[in-house]
Amino acid sequence: MTQIKKICCIGAGYVGGPTMAVIAQKNPQIQVTVVDINEERIAAWNNADLSKLPIYEPGLDTVVAEARGRNLFFDTNVDKAIDEADMIFISVNTPTKTYGKGKGMAADLKYIELCARQIARVAKTDKIVVEKSTLPVRTAQAIKRILDQTGNGVSYQILSNPEFLAEGTAIQDLMNPDRVLIGGEESDTGREAIEALASVYGAWVPQERILRTNVWSSELSKLTANAFLAQRVSSINAISELCEASGADVNEVAKAIGMDSRIGSKFLKASVGFGGSCFQKDIFNLVYIAKTYGLDEVADYWEQVIIMNDFQKRRFAERIVTTLFNTVNDKKIAFLGWAFKKDTNDTRESAAIYVANDLMEEEAQIHVFDPKVTEQQMLTDLDYLNTRSSEANRKHLTVHQDPYTALENAHGIAVLTEWDEFKTYDWQRIYNKMQKPAFVFDGRNILDRKQLEQIGFEVYSIGAANIK
Ligand SMILES: NC(=O)c1ccc[n+]([C@@H]2O[C@H](COP(=O)([O-])OP(=O)(O)OC[C@H]3O[C@@H](n4cnc5c(N)ncnc54)[C@H](O)[C@@H]3O)[C@@H](O)[C@H]2O)c1
Numbered sequence: 041m042t043q044i045k046k047i048c049c050i051g052a053g054y055v056g057g058p059t060m061a062v063i064a065q066k067n068p069q070i071q072v073t074v075v076d077i078n079e080e081r082i083a084a085w086n087n088a089d090l091s092k093l094p095i096y097e098p099g100l101d102t103v104v105a106e107a108r109g110r111n112l113f114f115d116t117n118v119d120k121a122i123d124e125a126d127m128i129f130i131s132v133n134t135p136t137k138t139y140g141k142g143k144g145m146a147a148d149l150k151y152i153e154l155c156a157r158q159i160a161r162v163a164k165t166d167k168i169v170v171e172k173s174t175l176p177v178r179t180a181q182a183i184k185r186i187l188d189q190t191g192n193g194v195s196y197q198i199l200s201n202p203e204f205l206a207e208g209t210a211i212q213d214l215m216n217p218d219r220v221l222i223g224g225e226e227s228d229t230g231r232e233a234i235e236a237l238a239s240v241y242g243a244w245v246p247q248e249r250i251l252r253t254n255v256w257s258s259e260l261s262k263l264t265a266n267a268f269l270a271q272r273v274s275s276i277n278a279i280s281e282l283c284e285a286s287g288a289d290v291n292e293v294a295k296a297i298g299m300d301s302r303i304g305s306k307f308l309k310a311s312v313g314f315g316g317s318c319f320q321k322d323i324f325n326l327v328y329i330a331k332t333y334g335l336d337e338v339a340d341y342w343e344q345v346i347i348m349n350d351f352q353k354r355r356f357a358e359r360i361v362t363t364l365f366n367t368v369n370d371k372k373i374a375f376l377g378w379a380f381k382k383d384t385n386d387t388r389e390s391a392a393i394y395v396a397n398d399l400m401e402e403e404a405q406i407h408v409f410d411p412k413v414t415e416q417q418m419l420t421d422l423d424y425l426n427t428r429s430s431e432a433n434r435k436h437l438t439v440h441q442d443p444y445t446a447l448e449n450a451h452g453i454a455v456l457t458e459w460d461e462f463k464t465y466d467w468q469r470i471y472n473k474m475q476k477p478a479f480v481f482d483g484r485n486i487l488d489r490k491q492l493e494q495i496g497f498e499v500y501s502i503g504a505a506n507i508k
Pocket residue numbers: 050051052053054055056075076077078081118131132133134151154155172173174175203204205206207317318
């Protein structure tokens with residue numbers, strides 16, 4: 041069996057960084073080099089101060105501290121790392137296309153293709169190339185054609201090894217994955233490549249959790265897993281509106297259905313809408329592929345998950361406006377949280393961005409406190425929507441370092457992220473310093489509603505009988 045001695049990972053992002061850190065920690069005999077064209081990001085990965093790593097993930101600093109400089113390296117020299125490696129992970133971003141055919145739907149594969157061409161140009165020895173990025177089904181074929189036809193005559197095996205970690209729990213998920221999926225060519229050399237990668241994971245993952253399959257099934261399983269997860273969130277969010285209208289309570293409904301072992305209790309938390317860099321992108325990708333094959337009913341079925349999610353975000357913003365006597369013009373609306381979920385500094389597709397944007401359209405003043413997201417990031421997120429000028433966004437957004445100043449004098453508080461610390465705040469003190477009536481819109485259902493009501497707050501929770 042091929043023994044892997046050197047691994048290169050192209051892309052030092054939310055997936056490449058943590059995944060390679062864990063692989064290196066668990067395989068001290070393998071040299072792992074993570075490369076990126078983003079010099080600032082690489083410098084941050086190399087920062088001696090572990091609180092300055094480019095991404096925030098609980099437990100990541102400890103793993104990096106153990107492996108970095110021993111057998112884990114972060115570098116900008118992509119060619120050198122490719123040249124030396126026996127196994128190359130491609131872990132670059134695959135965003136939704138913003139131009140041309142498939143705009144707003146298809147995955148933009150330009151970064152993947154650039155990687156393939158770079159590998160083809162540089163490689164002088166046989167390589168196993170591992171797709172770690174999430175890709176449309178049959179992308180491996182395109183990568184193989186580029187490598188075989190433009191390369192230096194060396195031989196390549198392409199594996200699909202999608203990543204299932206969730207942000208905020210990345211290290212936990214990597215240490216103890218439900219499964220590791222490896223798709224490869226159905227041939228002797230294909231199977232040998234699969235086993236080489238399986239042995240890397242075998243350092244800490246039990247063999248029965250390492251699934252071997254063909255490349256197309258592996259690629260499609262990743263999109264399908266995300267589509268199913270997102271679909272559960274949209275399903276419970278659809279029911280949340282019905283609960284509000286009918287007097288049922290979505291938490292009770294989720295509990296009751298979740299105890300059915302066929303349904304299961306996870307991913308049934310009603311919310312202001314799912315965010316993150318993956319769910320929407322991957323469903324659009326699935327929808328686009330289905331349309332490409334002429335499968336319109338399949339495409340429409342999955343697209344509804346996104347339509348429901350957009351509606352849920354909009355509905356939350358509209359509820360704030362109607363509750364605040366149909367106007368938020370010049371009112372202070374305080375946001376607790378901006379990240380797309382707790383325990384991450386990632387804001388991609390966060391519901392907070394869209395809710396803020398809708399409220400700014402109504403001329404509200406948004407004041408935000410998030411424990412991990414910077415002001416610069418929030419402004420970048422708003423500017424990216426292109427709804428209004430940067431100056432106008434700056435006029436409507438104030439970012440606070442202290443939650444109590446963010447909440448002082450607010451007409452309404454909206455909880456956008458489920459950070460644990462929000463539950464422990466001194467809510468009496470907050471109430472005393474707010475405009476009255478004091479409204480709380482709990483977009484994550486994390487606060488103790490009864491306690492808040494006793495203090496005097498008027499509370500709107502997702503999927504409950506609410507203030508009208
Ligand atoms: N974020 C997640 O939780 C998650 C989980 C599972 C799978 N995925 C998938 O993994 C892939 C990466 O996601 P991410 O969140 O880590 O993205 P990211 O944007 O955080 O990181 C990607 C990195 O790749 C670098 N890059 C792009 N082109 C390059 C090139 N040619 N050479 C060198 N570096 C290059 C970028 O500079 C960037 O730092 C995506 O396909 C995503 O769908 C993400």
